[in-house]
Amino acid sequence: DHVKPDGVVSTVCPYCGVGCGIKLELSGGKIVSVSGDTGNPSSRGRLCVKGRFGIKDFVHHADRLTTPLLKRDGQFVESAWDEALEYACSRLYQFKPGEVAVIASAKATNEENYLIQKFARAVLKTNNVDHSARLCHAPTVAGLAAAFGSGAMTNSIGDLNQSGCFFVLGANTSETHPVIGFGIKQAVKNGAKLIVANPVRIPLVRYADIFLQHHPGTDVMLLSAMCKIIIDEELLDRNFIDSRTEGYESLAKSLRKFDLDHAAAVTGVALEDIRMAARLYAGSKTASILYAMGITQHRHGTDNVSSVANLAMLTGNLGKPGGGVNPLRGQNNVQGACDMGALPDVFTGYQKVSDEVAKTKFEAAWGVSLPSEPGLTLLEIIDAIDRKKIKALYVVGENLMLSDPDINRLKRALEKLELLVVQDIFMNETAEMAHAVLPSTTFAEKEGTFTNTERRVQRLRKAVNPVGFSKPDWWITAQLGKRLCGKGFGFSGPEGIFEEITTLTPSYAGISYDRLDQGGLQWPCPSPSHPGTPILYVGSFTRGKGVFKAVKFVPPAELPDDTYPFILTTGRSLYHFHTGTMTRRVKGLNALQPTETLEISGVDASNLGISDGESVRVTSRRGSVTANAVVSKRPKPGTIFMTFHFPETATNILTNPARDPVAKIPELKVAAVKIEKV
Ligand code: SF4
Numbered sequence: 001d002h003v004k005p006d007g008v009v010s011t012v013c014p015y016c017g018v019g020c021g022i023k024l025e026l027s028g029g030k031i032v033s034v035s036g037d038t039g040n041p042s043s044r045g046r047l048c049v050k051g052r053f054g055i056k057d058f059v060h061h062a063d064r065l066t067t068p069l070l071k072r073d074g075q076f077v078e079s080a081w082d083e084a085l086e087y088a089c090s091r092l093y094q095f096k097p098g099e100v101a102v103i104a105s106a107k108a109t110n111e112e113n114y115l116i117q118k119f120a121r122a123v124l125k126t127n128n129v130d131h132s133a134r135l136c137h138a139p140t141v142a143g144l145a146a147a148f149g150s151g152a153m154t155n156s157i158g159d160l161n162q163s164g165c166f167f168v169l170g171a172n173t174s175e176t177h178p179v180i181g182f183g184i185k186q187a188v189k190n191g192a193k194l195i196v197a198n199p200v201r202i203p204l205v206r207y208a209d210i211f212l213q214h215h216p217g218t219d220v221m222l223l224s225a226m227c228k229i230i231i232d233e234e235l236l237d238r239n240f241i242d243s244r245t246e247g248y249e250s251l252a253k254s255l256r257k258f259d260l261d262h263a264a265a266v267t268g269v270a271l272e273d274i275r276m277a278a279r280l281y282a283g284s285k286t287a288s289i290l291y292a293m294g295i296t297q298h299r300h301g302t303d304n305v306s307s308v309a310n311l312a313m314l315t316g317n318l319g320k321p322g323g324g325v326n327p328l329r330g331q332n333n334v335q336g337a338c339d340m341g342a343l344p345d346v347f348t349g350y351q352k353v354s355d356e357v358a359k360t361k362f363e364a365a366w367g368v369s370l371p372s373e374p375g376l377t378l379l380e381i382i383d384a385i386d387r388k389k390i391k392a393l394y395v396v397g398e399n400l401m402l403s404d405p406d407i408n409r410l411k412r413a414l415e416k417l418e419l420l421v422v423q424d425i426f427m428n429e430t431a432e433m434a435h436a437v438l439p440s441t442t443f444a445e446k447e448g449t450f451t452n453t454e455r456r457v458q459r460l461r462k463a464v465n466p467v468g469f470s471k472p473d474w475w476i477t478a479q480l481g482k483r484l485c486g487k488g489f490g491f492s493g494p495e496g497i498f499e500e501i502t503t504l505t506p507s508y509a510g511i512s513y514d515r516l517d518q519g520g521l522q523w524p525c526p527s528p529s530h531p532g533t534p535i536l537y538v539g540s541f542t543r544g545k546g547v548f549k550a551v552k553f554v555p556p557a558e559l560p561d562d563t564y565p566f567i568l569t570t571g572r573s574l575y576h577f578h579t580g581t582m583t584r585r586v587k588g589l590n591a592l593q594p595t596e597t598l599e600i601s602g603v604d605a606s607n608l609g610i611s612d613g614e615s616v617r618v619t620s621r622r623g624s625v626t627a628n629a630v631v632s633k634r635p636k637p638g639t640i641f642m643t644f645h646f647p648e649t650a651t652n653i654l655t656n657p658a659r660d661p662v663a664k665i666p667e668l669k670v671a672a673v674k675i676e677k678v
Helices: 049-053 081-092 110-123 138-148 157-162 178-189 203-207 219-232 238-244 248-255 260-267 271-283 301-314 334-339 356-366 378-386 407-414 473-485 494-504 587-592 602-608
Strands: 007-012 021-027 030-036 069-072 075-078 100-103 165-169 193-197 210-212 287-291 325-327 392-396 419-424 436-439 448-451 456-460 566-571 597-600 615-620 623-631 639-643 656-659 671-677
Touching (some): 007 456, 049 587, 069 081, 081 473, 100 110, 110 334, 110 356, 165 178, 178 193, 193 271, 238 301, 260 271, 301 325, 419 473, 597 602, 602 671
Parallel strands (some): 165 287, 392 419, 419 436
Antiparallel strands (some): 007 021, 069 075, 069 436, 448 456, 566 671, 597 639
């Protein structure tokens, strides 16, 4: 029954990067229902099942961490904040800068991520700070920055309806970014064309004009084939190439002897289908590429992103409404965490730590000396822990023990830590291993800002009081900073932190809480009178001219063989989010999908004698998990599909830590496995 609200608070959905505006209806100090905020320019009142029904249960869940915990004799004991902070500080103080690392959070606010990286750099004197972007869009930051000068979604969610053609590649939009998926379906109903390329037959395929079901890890081959066809058939935008780009000749030369039949064989897609897709994409007046982790989570993820950029530049699909290269960000503030410098090589706004001018600016503002060597990336941090080089780790709001590849090895490494401090809203698989657990608040219990996938900075507003003694992440990090450094952390609230961010970050310089109260703003927004930037690269790229890159196909690190004859590719479901910490505590969502499943083609299931619903063991070179088989039309024979939302079936035990040499992202999308009946 609907309870009459005694208050309504407008804020932002805590799940995916679409960053839908939500209205929380409150009664008796609790959230009683959620509706879409029709005034929100990104979502215009739309919500998916997670946003609409997946919030109050986890915010008010009895499992919430309510007090700090310290481990004594292998058991957690409750502690007061003073004691817990003193413990964390006195222990952190014992390590040299190279011996500590910090993991920030794509679920924390901009202000919190800013403070976390400031704490790492200014207090712990290390650039060993990274976050989950390393596992999702690090190749986007690297690949698009090389091609265009900056790495973010070029266009806006709102201009999807101006696109004549969508090329949705390695993204399952209707399940992982459902409100964007809805926008695509609407546009298609209104006449737009749709090309889907995905190793799995995702729900959006029902709306597609062309579906390219390529083998996992063959994106460079597929995209190079499309580029070759566009060049050979002169479907390119000569004007755009001549006036706005450089390096075209080297791309064209690299494709001169490219064998299209070989590309068809490697990708497993008929050449005629690739040709039709190239013609449709290049022949549309405006065409928008949308991609996600199907492109990035590969050991050649940066090459995949470069290939996407090549395709868009060849056809002049940049700097105009309805076009663009649009990487869809996974977690709600992964864009913001990157913008805030929660990365080992950059301060806020991607200012390099190795750049003397930037370093001097931050040193002057923070009143400290700073390290100039870029720090270690997430998986390099795990390697260093394994080698006992890094001895202390401070993790904020990330459950590494479910999200990272090769979990068995990760666990062995984390067990070597002399200090693990975890800050989170629930006891999770990573927090269980910690020496100290600091309870933080959910999105609904704090103020701040998030930046969504379309670079829109939006206000998060407090709706309910923090449960128990939990505190916002910004407060906890500020307390640690104050105790260890004494200066630079005396903030009374997020607004003061945001003001400091704007003084140091040109792309955020014109944004203020006052302006955000009148609706979000898309960066770059360099001055208080600037209206924000819905479309990047109108007229010129950040680096001046866009640059093509000749890309060579590199196969995945593991291919099927006699021992491991199948390829496991991983993804997400509509009903759960990331490591399931929040959605698994929502009754309705858990009822809709209670367990992990292994999706397998009818052909493979019948060859193995596996029937629908049967429990099977999946084994890779790194370990085994069991799951219930679902005989499905979605994967092709030879490929199986699983998510990673379930601790009971920790799929990332199986995944491959082989990584991209540039972005250092692991190959979460391709692992060779065998399947046995249990
Ligand atoms: Fe939340 Fe994403 Fe669903 Fe919007 S699309 S309601 S942001 S989970």
